[in-house]
Amino acid sequence: MQDRVLEKTMEPALAVSDLNVEILGENGAFPVVSEMSLSVRPGETVCIVGESGCGKSMTALSLLRLLPDSARIASGSIRIHGEDFLAMGGRQVEDFRGDKIAMIFQEPLTALNPVLTIGEQIAESVRQHRKLGKREAFARAVKCLELVQMPDPARRARQYPHELSGGMRQRAMIALALACEPKIIIADEPTTALDVTVQAQILGLISDLQKRLGTAQVLITHDLGVVAEIADRVIVMYAGRRVEECSVYELFDNPIHPYTIGLMGAVPRAASHDGEAQTAPERLTDIPGTVPPLWDLPKGCAFAPRCPRASARCLEERPPFIEKTPGHFAACWEHDNVR
């Protein structure tokens, strides 16, 4: 708890404010990420959770300025250790990427270069940022693989991505991201493609490494179970916007937003190993309908068509994202009426 107080006084490693990202579609631009703000301190993990298409990956890519050509940052600011990342030129962005901020992707096989060995890729990335000889850089790569507890690191460094299992590939990608000891890591669904036993290992690895290296982390997932295991703070996204934000304990103990509450009711959970198995409820509390397309959002609250508590006002006006109780933010009209 005391650590928490200390952290509060610390400068955020990453500070994003009022970020707006749009997609340049056939019929003009439409927003995919709207009014996104977040700040992450050293040693802190902020999870962004939401269903597919809500803009999680677009948020992640914009944090590294890796957006595809079809998308662009329309406005907002991204500060990395206080420096204005969006004002930087191409060369400086390249210098920052990998060195100060790095990304872990969901599918390591598509993110890794298939024609280079794991060791070569890590060494190459190191040499982009540090003045090291080839041999030194390769030795550093083996050290990185050791750090991520790759079994038999010296041998694996000489193997190609397709020669590794899914879990080992994800370890290799984490090693690649950590090669220059960046202080900020953005991980987009880093365990989604993995089997549950391997997911557990990778989650264990990610939190071990964070404790040792004190990185600031943004971890993106659609899985509330992963959130419960690893987050300090959580941002719930719906249709390109934040709808709720608070500490992970607060989120699970006192969720406010009807969407968050709906999601929690919709997840069937495996009982924990030590406890008595829960008797499965007859029905899950499903959320009717589906996520609306981003180019055709309803006028008021985007969740209104699916919300059990929607009122006339919700259909007309979008609720502001505001602090409802200390440290707990949400965008919902109904919550104000309840209090």
Next chain:
Amino acid sequence: MSDNLAASPLLSVENLKVHFAIRAGVFQRQVGEVKAVDGVSFSIGAGETLGLVGESGCGKSTTGLALMGLVKATDGRIAMQGAEDVTAMRSVPRAHRRRMQIIFQDPFSSLNPRQRIRDIIRAPLDIHGIGTTEERRAEVAKLISLVGLRPDQADNFPHQFSGGQRQRIGIARALALKPDIIVCDEPVSALDVSVQAQILNLLADLQRELGLSYLFISHDLGVVEHVSHRVAVMYLGRIVETGPKKAIFSKPLHPYSELLLRSAPSHDPHRRHQFSAVSDDIPSATKKPSGCAFHTRCPLATDICRRIEPQLEVKADGQFVACHHR
């Protein structure tokens, strides 16, 4: 539930094996063999759901496909109550096919993009020559509303539907022949949780209304616990533990079942796991370890485990475990 079923289960599978040849080179010579399913036995009663859980590549889908006659069983017996043994037959008889249907993970790739959904759902009725044109039309309308789609959507094409709706179409098509049992192969894995819950609820409603049985294949422990009456845990082509859902989830006996449950996220930040970052030696189906296939990852493994494959034995009420040390 399962007790009185034992006498005459709806479906019983004995010692099912599906081995695939591994071929390589210009002449496609056989260089090896994958024992995707290697001696699997289970039974399913009327109105019962058997959850089949295990990690990628352990043979869940192959088991389901073999039941449907969509891949050829190498050995074993598949019997439906009151029907002849179909395993050895070159083509599975229609009567058998009608009683068992399958729904897949990816509803899109299993629907013909150029067909209207009313035609997709009617196809099984046409193929099996059931009813008059008028009766078929009425039946399709009934199925469409049964799975929660709107009648006016009947003339639309698959691409006009969301993932969850496509899964409803797949379910309607599977129901057309009034099967007794549906093989559900990861039917909700591709869906968002909010939509996943809709489909799980629909499957539960249908089971209650129509008395259906399910073989429910999933890698998601939460989903399996939610839907199943009984559970079978599969590892590299074998069932290593099976029993009532409650027993498997509260006191699993096989070390692999324990590992699976220990690995599932807690959904409660107050009760986090201390996950170990250590990688274990995960084998593949093509290089199956000797003896107990789990011995490369098992904390309890001893010499006998490396030499002799343990058989399923009853260890507790209805709970069968294949392990030398449990």
